[in-house]
Amino acid sequence: MSEAGKITGAKTVSDTEHAATEGRLAILAGGGQLPATLAKSDPDAFTVSFKGAPIDFETAYTASFEKLGRLFKRLHKEGVTRVVFAGGLARPALNPLRFDATMIRLAPRILAAMKGGDDALLRLVIEVFEAEGFAIVGAHDVEPTLLATLGVISGSEPDEQSLQDLARAGAILEALADVDVGQGCVVANGLCHGIETIQGTDEMLRFVARSDLERSGILLKRAKRGQELRVDMPVIGPQTLKMAHLAGLAGICVQAGKVMIVERDEVLRLSEDYGIFLFGEAGP
Structure with a gap:
């Protein structure tokens, strides 16, 4: 949208x-x-x-x-x-x-x-x-106030490997934008472990959990190029944090101004409890 x-x-x-x-x-x-x-x-x-x-x-x-x-x-x-x-x-x-x-x-x-x-x-x-x-x-x-902000939202700054994984994830989502596949993907140590499809983010993260990442890699949630944001803006919430923890991720990156965070207080609490950073990126 x-x-x-x-x-x-x-x-x-x-x-x-x-x-x-x-x-x-x-x-x-x-x-x-x-x-x-x-x-x-x-x-x-x-x-x-x-x-x-x-x-x-x-x-x-x-x-x-x-x-x-x-x-x-x-x-x-x-x-x-x-x-x-x-x-x-x-x-x-x-x-x-x-x-x-x-x-x-x-x-x-x-x-x-x-x-x-x-x-x-x-x-x-x-x-x-x-x-x-x-x-x-x-x-x-x-x-x-639902909109994600730029920079560290919760937890630590992404390390160099996480930033490299973020860049790789961004390139993957940009390449898929024209075919309208999904709004998220998981990259760890430069390798793509999952791409969001019609089944949604939770199912992708359940699949990624089989990889046993042991607190590495990131989930990137980003609006597709040209997406109609009035009715289909990407969203994360407490369940996203729980699934990212299950998948063994180090962090979640979201596009600032184009991803919403629902139940923010609970999201921030879970981020701290799980040791998963939450970071707002600028997007393309």
Whole structure:
């Protein structure tokens, strides 16, 4: 997703900043702690979950992917003008027999986009919501303190080997950017031990754990080139630290300003407890 602050379609920087702060917000909740964090930031927000999508957060309304028209009507009824997508959502299994009129109209485009990478699908989702009159804002627009900062965030400075591994990991992710594979990889002593794919960061780190790295190597989490950051900004949280510990990593590097840290206090505590440094890098 294109980062907030750049021109997106016909929208200018000032349009984006205005949209992030004006009108009632709807939080479309997926898994993880991010939806609850945003709800605390904006108690007036209208919260929405989706049938069949497991979440850790109780919402005011449960929508169906197959009946988007019904969702749009409810959002308008609630006075919603802004929408934020928060938390992980798996690609839904859609039953065309249950589609409402809106989904029947959108189905050819949505089903075609689902055959591609995440970026293509998410850009279409943004287009659909914007066509219904909703401004799409990023979670980092709602709560800017979520963004990773530059330099050491927790723990020690990365040593020379970790910096070399970071450079190698950055080169790998940059090479994969055009094919829309993932947002993370693990490099230890110059060797790539794992690349994030559709299964996600946790599964990659479970695989890396088989390598027995014994507190070496780094995880790099970085936005893909041209990624639409309003709805798909990379996120780390306590679970990332736990999995990095299981994988035997020395550190986690995240792109400053383009990766969010949820439950920051717990992340910092785990970083200290596990002896895993957390470092914000500038990115390409």
